[in-house]
Amino acid sequence: MSKINVAVLGATGSVGQKFIELLTNHPWFEIIEVAASNRSAFKKYGEAANWFMQTPMPEKIKNMVVKECEPNLTAKVVFSGLDSGVAGEIEEKFANAGYIVISNSKNHRFDENVPLMIPEVNADHLEMLKNQSNGFIVTNPNCSIIGLVMALKPLHDKFGIEKVNVVTMQAISGAGYPGVPSLDIYDNVVPFIEGEEPKLEKEPAKILGKLNSSNKVDLADIKISAQCNRVAVTDGHTECVQIKFKNKPAKEEIIEAWTSYRGEPQKLNLPTAPKQPIHYFEENRFPQPKTHRNLEGGMAVSVGRLRECPLFDYKFVVLSHNTVRGAAGGTILIAELMKERKLI
């Protein structure tokens, strides 16, 4: 089987670099072009990018000449790690020109016909693409939301969720590069992340929403309150969650719902899919970013400390890798699902 040619937009940024790292040696996709802002365009990637991944820059990419983010690329599938300051317009131009844009940026997440996808959760939302013409835009949710919503999905399906309270402790890599100055976060907690809490209170309703007969999404009726903190962790967002159910299950039923959950990526055995999307840990001190963020290549979600709550029904801790599952890896999984559905 010959591979599908893809390009990475915003290739020199932190999400772009992660796309490149994860797509190197991908069985289905082959990066043939990298594009970035004018500052980088026409330079060799190896000179344009301040590479800070923990694996060496792939030789092949190092020698590619960075292209402009214009819809004159050869590859018809583009992964977008563009900064939200420019992503909106550029992605639209590409879609209008017939490209398939799979984006990690926030700009089009709430467009009426754009799916906001977690393949394990709402694979059926790809039907929304029928309402898009020319090319497509498909989006990946915010990094702090993916792990949470994956943990909510099997519970919402079985027991109905009414309210969710969440306090996050988010890794510095979530802010991109150069991102958080070390003087700001070292020996510190910053109890504020610009724009993050509204996303957390809003995006889950679309992801968990029902596709209606017009192939649009009816938002799920879940009330969410979020508080977001930046902590001194390299990778991995940890979240303290509380839930009020419509029908309160037993603790064992929740754990069983989590550990037995399998979504479309598992059924289709997609290359980037974790075998078990949700792992539950019995040890009180788990999950932790350092220990669990790389579980199943960083694509699995770790949950622990499930216990009754005096104010809600239950409380627990959820952990996921913010730049893999929560960004580039999750976006690639969407592309794999689309390929299996013949949308790519």
Add this chain to the structure above:
Amino acid sequence: MSKINVAVLGATGSVGQKFIELLTNHPWFEIIEVAASNRSAFKKYGEAANWFMQTPMPEKIKNMVVKECEPNLTAKVVFSGLDSGVAGEIEEKFANAGYIVISNSKNHRFDENVPLMIPEVNADHLEMLKNQSNGFIVTNPNCSIIGLVMALKPLHDKFGIEKVNVVTMQAISGAGYPGVPSLDIYDNVVPFIEGEEPKLEKEPAKILGKLNSSNKVDLADIKISAQCNRVAVTDGHTECVQIKFKNKPAKEEIIEAWTSYRGEPQKLNLPTAPKQPIHYFEENRFPQPKTHRNLEGGMAVSVGRLRECPLFDYKFVVLSHNTVRGAAGGTILIAELMKERKLI
């Protein structure tokens, strides 16, 4: 005025060292004895203690011979930084022998006649001592509770609090020394602290409770849910708090209640008292451990990010220094209050 002689029990431990640091040059109290476990007793303090404060060990203390924790000390007032494994029994022995024990340990916090004190909050609880005979035991609350309860107090007085939800991000110094292994916490969050959540859900009710006519405390009727995390911060506990009121006030009323609050320590102008116990910060990114933990010598509480909550009435962030306000400093403030009340 001649100073009052005091001793420190558990003087080589982390709380003991902080007592020594904060009592050096205290205008009212003079350390004349240090006592510790058998392992340290009869050695010079300078050899027995693995000093890790950020100011040098006071010369006078360095040369003191460490005594046993037996009630044969000359000083009649003892500050206890004993480990909870031994504090219960030793503190009782001292009290029975007529000593005044002011303790940072958890063992006697819920004894019927033992006040659990934050001088700004429940100075009147000292009346409980009338029910103790011989000496006294007075206790200081857990480090994660003091900042929280100080922030709750003026709001509870004015508007009535029904429910409190709190998620903590606690500093490593809260675990004593050697405490948390660096391999466990560096580049990590540990979402569990042994025994901490039950304390947080239980102690505030006593501190905010009303003294009845028998000089016992009727617990406050506030429902609390707590989730406690250890983060990579040296000093300073940060807490994300949500409140449901009996009578929901306006945002400005809350801020006014906080900033105008003054307790007994302020009225009496106690040496260790912060001039303004609660500071409110308008900047979204505040309060932070690094920036605010040392406010007013580490004795003030910092609050910020007050905003409406979709699930409760309000949410906000509270920050206080866990080893100063939350341990040794708070305990010394109790002693100062007792001295002014002629109880010492």
Add this chain to the structure above:
Amino acid sequence: MSKINVAVLGATGSVGQKFIELLTNHPWFEIIEVAASNRSAFKKYGEAANWFMQTPMPEKIKNMVVKECEPNLTAKVVFSGLDSGVAGEIEEKFANAGYIVISNSKNHRFDENVPLMIPEVNADHLEMLKNQSNGFIVTNPNCSIIGLVMALKPLHDKFGIEKVNVVTMQAISGAGYPGVPSLDIYDNVVPFIEGEEPKLEKEPAKILGKLNSSNKVDLADIKISAQCNRVAVTDGHTECVQIKFKNKPAKEEIIEAWTSYRGEPQKLNLPTAPKQPIHYFEENRFPQPKTHRNLEGGMAVSVGRLRECPLFDYKFVVLSHNTVRGAAGGTILIAELMKERKLI
């Protein structure tokens, strides 16, 4: 080919855990027994070990019953991650009973007939085993030495080294578990590591020494001065090195000597061997622990910043993974070499 049965001594400690992690799925070796101190013996490994690796504990090991460190094991090849407090005697007992002991502990490193091995550097030292009777003891050098000596070896062979000056910045994982208290190292540098500097000044002379006709080692005549620091890094020792040569080469000759170097493990294509043992980086800011410690599975050594020195001939920076290349991984590579040489 059926696998060779092996056992891990000190299996619950930090080196022991790393042995288990790296030997899982090893093509040649199969762990059939784990042994540890009396405290752990007779318990299931999953209960006895406080597992803190970043990959999950292998299921097969979890259910093994921990054995005592007595020479009644079935496996005839044992990897020792024993604490140096007990390693000396236990390893001797095993060797006397005919076992092949491959050890990461310091105790026997300077025994006259015990090779101190870096397979890329002194594969011929295995001849020393001819002077051992019954079983064998083979040892792996200290973690701060392996990267350094690998970088010295090709230069010493070609140009002769007279003097080496080295200042290390060593990772916290080098101290084992629980190891360094977080309060000691967070926001800090500790300019002292017990016993480390003498090792660094002494071990290289044996490793770089020449095997004589009696199969004993004549120490290399290199003068070394070492200063060792602990820094807040999880894994990866960084070292600032200065060298005085017998015959000062050009800068390019040194880089060429490094990048072209291949040892026995490369020639034999051993499973754990890095393809290129020494990588040179041209960027001024490299090598760094975070970026390069995992190069070639953590088995390669990274070098950079080679430049002339006003006091010596050259100065440069060397970086290697202390628990992989510098401990368990290096030890496994020795075993692989021994297997190819029919010594196992």
Add this chain to the structure above:
Amino acid sequence: MSKINVAVLGATGSVGQKFIELLTNHPWFEIIEVAASNRSAFKKYGEAANWFMQTPMPEKIKNMVVKECEPNLTAKVVFSGLDSGVAGEIEEKFANAGYIVISNSKNHRFDENVPLMIPEVNADHLEMLKNQSNGFIVTNPNCSIIGLVMALKPLHDKFGIEKVNVVTMQAISGAGYPGVPSLDIYDNVVPFIEGEEPKLEKEPAKILGKLNSSNKVDLADIKISAQCNRVAVTDGHTECVQIKFKNKPAKEEIIEAWTSYRGEPQKLNLPTAPKQPIHYFEENRFPQPKTHRNLEGGMAVSVGRLRECPLFDYKFVVLSHNTVRGAAGGTILIAELMKERKLI
């Protein structure tokens, strides 16, 4: 006595903020003006500056309107914390206009008639100002040099120093703000600081040089090799030093030379001067940034681990606070010395 009016140039930057923090409540100097780049000029300081000191911004400064860096200020004494990109020209303009410029920037450090001052070391170099006309420029050395040269001075005076080898581990605050991205330094060491090593190899010769009869400096004849690393420490530069003497003293003579050393600031009892400029610690694990950086208000230098060296005569560790002693505090001390000498 009425205070001397001063201004701070580059007042919104990290050194500028430290000047403001340290000059607040200074007994001799009073900040009456703050000046900064066009981006900040004409705004209130409280709005222009992203204050990140660990004490609150002084109220008086908060309300000052930031002025342009033009020589039309009322104050005749200006402290410069200007970025080196602009400091050269601006400082010259001020000096030509008759102002007294005391600068922390590197631009004029090697001007023939500009003293490069550490008041404890070369107070006599103020004579060089006789060769300047109109106003003056006086400079403070680089942050990594001050602690080192203070430790060298008493040894050079008594025993003669021939060679110095130094490897630094420098704090993130040394890079200003925003400075080092957290993703670059967290869980990492960066073995390179742009331009730092040449400064370390060059500046000490001027500071330790002799004033000749033309009031110019004859450079000291000391050969230095430096290697500079950035480590994850907030404040405090740690340096591993080796020395070759003209006349090798005994260990005790060196310690005695350090602890008994007193310079002009001590003799004149200047307000910012440490009582004892150099402290020696006997404990192997000292000095450390966390424990000793704040010694004597951050103005003292801490030394430890003096021991013989196989390659030089001795090796030891030196530690000093890079933003206090090594920047703003050191610069203020120069001003105090100038005031006593009637140069201000």
